[in-house]
Amino acid sequence: MQVLLTQLPIPKSNFGIRTGNIPFGAACLKQAAADIPGIKIDILPQHLASHAGDAKILDNICRIKPDILGLTVFCWNRERSVHLAQNAKEATGCTVVVGGPEITPDTPDIHQDFIDHRIYGQGEWAFRKLLLDPQFRPPAGKGADLASSRIFESRPSPYTEDIITPCPGDPVLLETQRGCPYGCRFCNYNKSAGKLIFKHPDHIMETVAWAKTRGISEIVFLDPTLNARPDLVPLLQKLCDLNHDNRLSLSSELRAERIDHRMAELFRKAGFKEFEIGLQSIHPKVLEQMGRRTNLKAFLSGVRALKTQGIRPRLDLIAGLPGDTLAGFLDSLDFVIDNGLED
Numbered sequence: 001m002q003v004l005l006t007q008l009p010i011p012k013s014n015f016g017i018r019t020g021n022i023p024f025g026a027a028c029l030k031q032a033a034a035d036i037p038g039i040k041i042d043i044l045p046q047h048l049a050s051h052a053g054d055a056k057i058l059d060n061i062c063r064i065k066p067d068i069l070g071l072t073v074f075c076w077n078r079e080r081s082v083h084l085a086q087n088a089k090e091a092t093g094c095t096v097v098v099g100g101p102e103i104t105p106d107t108p109d110i111h112q113d114f115i116d117h118r119i120y121g122q123g124e125w126a127f128r129k130l131l132l133d134p135q136f137r138p139p140a141g142k143g144a145d146l147a148s149s150r151i152f153e154s155r156p157s158p159y160t161e162d163i164i165t166p167c168p169g170d171p172v173l174l175e176t177q178r179g180c181p182y183g184c185r186f187c188n189y190n191k192s193a194g195k196l197i198f199k200h201p202d203h204i205m206e207t208v209a210w211a212k213t214r215g216i217s218e219i220v221f222l223d224p225t226l227n228a229r230p231d232l233v234p235l236l237q238k239l240c241d242l243n244h245d246n247r248l249s250l251s252s253e254l255r256a257e258r259i260d261h262r263m264a265e266l267f268r269k270a271g272f273k274e275f276e277i278g279l280q281s282i283h284p285k286v287l288e289q290m291g292r293r294t295n296l297k298a299f300l301s302g303v304r305a306l307k308t309q310g311i312r313p314r315l316d317l318i319a320g321l322p323g324d325t326l327a328g329f330l331d332s333l334d335f336v337i338d339n340g341l342e343d
Contacts, residue, residue, distance in 0.1 A: 001131070004066035005029060006044035006057070007100075008077040008084070019050040024173045024222075025072045025100060025123070027164035032124035032151050033131055034163075042066075046167050054084060061088050070127075073100040073110070082109050089114040097130065099123045101188065122148035122178065149178050149197040157207040171218035172211045176204050180224045182255075184292045186280075186318060189224040196228065201235050205242060212248055221252035226275075227259070239270035249273045256302030256313070257295050264305035274312040277303065282332045286323045296335075303341055315341055 009021035023043050030041045048060060061069060069088050071081045085096045098110055099119035110118055119126045119138045125147035126138035152175070158164050159172055166172055179196040180189035211219055229235065239250070251274040267275075279299065281287055287294055303313045315336055319329050336342050 001039050001068070002064065002066045003033075003039060003041040003068045003070065003131070004044060004061065004064050005041065005070040005072070006049050007072040008057075008080050009050045010076045011080070019046070019167075021046065021050040022164075022166075022170055022173055023049065023072065024158070024164065024175075026070070027158035028152070028175075029070065029099075029123055029127045031155060031158045031161060031163050032148075033128050034161075036128065036131055039131055043164070054080070054087070057084065058087050058091060061094075062091050065092055066094050068097055068131075069094045070097045070099065073098050073102040075102050078102050078107075078109070082112070082115075086112070086114045095134075097127075099127075121145045122152070124148040124151040146195070149195075152178055153197050153199065156203045157210070160206055160210045166214075166216060171220045172207065172216050173222055174204065174207050174219050175199065175222040176226075177223045177229060181228050182225065182292065184280075185290045186321065187224070198229055198231075201231065201238065204235065205238055208239065208242055208248065212242065216248070218249045218251070221250065224253055225255055226252040227254045227263070233263075233266065236266045236270045240266070243271040246271050251275065253277070256306070257298040259302035259305050261305045261308070264302075264309045264311065267306070268309040268311060272311055274314060275306060276314045276316060278316045279332065279336065280316060280318045281321055281324055281328070282335045283324065283328050286321050286328065289323045290321060300339055300341075313341060 005023065005026035007021060007023040007026055009019050023046065026043045030043060033039060033041060042064065044057070044060065048057060052060075069085070069092075071085060073081045081098065085098065088094055089096050095116045096114060097117040097119065098115055103110060103118050103120055105120065117130060117138055122145045126136075128151075129136045130138065157174065159166070176199040177196060180187070181196060208219065223229070226232070243250075248271050250270065250272045252272070253276040256277045279294070280290070280292065282294075282296060303315075306313055317329065317332050317336070
């Protein structure tokens with residue numbers, strides 16, 4: 001059986017060497033199914049997926065003639081992915097499977113006859129089952145996500161197994177946890193796993209060492225809340241030792257309220273240069289509707305501790321949250337500016 005996986009890029013942002021279109025999800029699926037006999041899984045090369053037009057990509061699909069075509073779908077590539085899926089189905093008769101953050105039961109244009117299977121949430125377990133049993137129908141629910149989490153927990157990075165290779169200028173993507181301890185209603189991280197799952201520190205350090213020996217300059221930790229990790233301090237100390245020359249630039253996401261000066265210093269020594277930090281809104285009633293609590297005093301203290309160490313905070317605000325207004329959003333924006341939190 002021939003399987004072809006692909007991920008289309010952000011529209012109008014795929015010029016130059018660095019596109020940001022790294023098929024990490026496809027690599028995780030290929031890794032999860034690598035031991036199944038009789039299955040050949042290819043990932044459409046990044047230069048084609050990121051730079052070629054629809055006709056060229058379709059030509060390559062027709063040349064490969066996959067039995068299964070899998071597409072990773074985000075909000076920025078959904079319409080084009082659906083269009084490609086329809087054309088590929090008509091041209092080759094392949095089985096079309098879609099997955100990714102944009103695949104939810106209420107996404108309207110993915111429920112069409114030419115799309116055979118929709119994988120909701122984490123995909124490793126359902127993808128394996130589908131390859132082993134063509135009659136299998138991927139379920140929606142945390143049971144499948146928990147099974148995928150166990151696969152994720154036990155496997156090293158797909159980079160270290162040569163399943164994915166960074167293109168020039170691309171960072172290495174490092175996923176060290178799944179799930180989130182917070183229940184923010186606007187976010188899917190806490191919904192896509194039944195519990196927090198952490199990659200073993202040995203796998204993490206193996207990936208960091210792999211990147212450093214290959215001259216990679218940047219690693220992006222994909223964790224939704226890096227400082228939710230219970231063994232974060234010893235992990236950072238290991239990173240300090242391995243990245244003592246700061247040749248690797250690290251970045252991730254975290255909650256600022258949990259950062260003090262000691263932790264900020266440890267992040268700097270480990271090589272972290274930037275963190276994405278969600279503020280979203282400063283208004284308690286808006287945050288309460290979203291199931292999110294923010295201590296603004298602790299938030300400010302944490303962000304300032306990072307800035308003192310030379311770490312760039314990249315703050316997120318969400319416009320249009322239920323209960324918010326334009327004036328309320330501008331208040332949040334003023335809070336960022338007045339406190340010198342913007343970059």
